Amino acid sequence: MTPSVTIPPAPHGIQGEIRLPGDKSISHRAVLFAALATGESCIRGCSLGEDNLRTIRAVQSLGVGIAQHDTTVIVKSRGRDAFHPPSDVDASIDCGNSGTTMRLLSGILAGCSFTSRLDGDASLRRRPMGRVIEPLRLMGATIESEGEQHCAPLRITGQSGPLTGMTYTSAVASAQVKSAILLAGLHATGRTTVIEPARSRDHTERLLPAFGGRLAVQGRTVSVEGGTPLHAQDVNVPGDLSSAAFFIAAALLLPHSELRIRQIGLNPTRTGIVDIFRAMGAQIEIHNARDVCGEPVGDLVVRSSPLRGVTVDGELIVRAIDELPMLAVVMAFAQGRSVIRGAEELRVKESDRIHALAVALAALGVTVEERRDGLVIAGQGRVRGGTVHSQGDHRIAMALSVAGLGSDEGVIVREPECIAISFPGYYRLVQEVTGVRLETG
């Protein structure tokens, strides 16, 4: 039988104060940049979700020293020139479910002198890799897709000299593509420039200079100078706003809620969800706004709020891309019609999130229309409940469990264990803050 978790309604809401695991995107970058640097870097508050563990194991397999105490990860490296191919028979690195691991590593390995192979699970093998293969080839890398339609596995053939710097105009606003090119650019001659159609998350631009990278940012254009050695750096990773989104949503939907979430990353390229929830009528306050390691951080205070429907498109989609599953569920609980459009990227995430959400919301009794680039949701202020499937996608599983907490009859989520990809302690924390008992079967 498919594993499942039953989430009953949580009539007493959420009160109290929580902290959340470190930001997944920043944790990936901190580990990768530390691996490229010479010396010992200490990363505090690192996410230890399965995706981040893939990145940690990948750099370990390249010969980088890793020590871990709780959420502190110490990375000891002699830089990229000291990397050696993984000892695995075919030099394969298993990126699991993690697109960030695969795309950023391909930028790093493109300039290495040995041949390597990147592979992943069934979901990652379906995701588009042409978006990194094409620019890396233009820089002189030899990178082949062994899958269908430019998908993983990827084989990257060792390079005898540096790559060639270039200017690349990307068709997608993707921080993974941008970062892969910039990381390849570190090992290229001259300057490498990426121009994006819209500004994607800028954690690479904020963190790489701390390690000694020479970057210049102007609007949607980012450049890196090749040949600059990186040196070790300590990093404090803020809490993950993408993980916080599930608790923000639960506090908004459940009556009698007042939740404080401490030390959350509030990078403006990531805070679209806060802006959208506020436009729906949400009471969300930001306290103690400050900067930590070049990233804006603050505490959030969220109270139960009546919500109204909203239309979301344009740059807000990019700034809230990973939170759209949670948003779609919240839209079902709002009063009135909501629209998500211009979000076709959702179809190539860990699952086809547009389809997964349309099917799941319909199964919960919500009137929903699936469109090529988004969803139209008729919010009724309440959701009945029912049985749904996560499609093995962590963010779908967590969003649907919040639906259960706010629903009339509860929700059964099939294949719920995928939450460990980004947030292994998620169900435990849900039980703690709501006081409800989740049943696994």
Ligand code: S3P
């Ligand atoms: C990420 C970038 C985004 C996001 C993903 C993490 C990153 O993907 O959806 O969860 O850390 O760079 P794209 O770059 O493909 O948009």
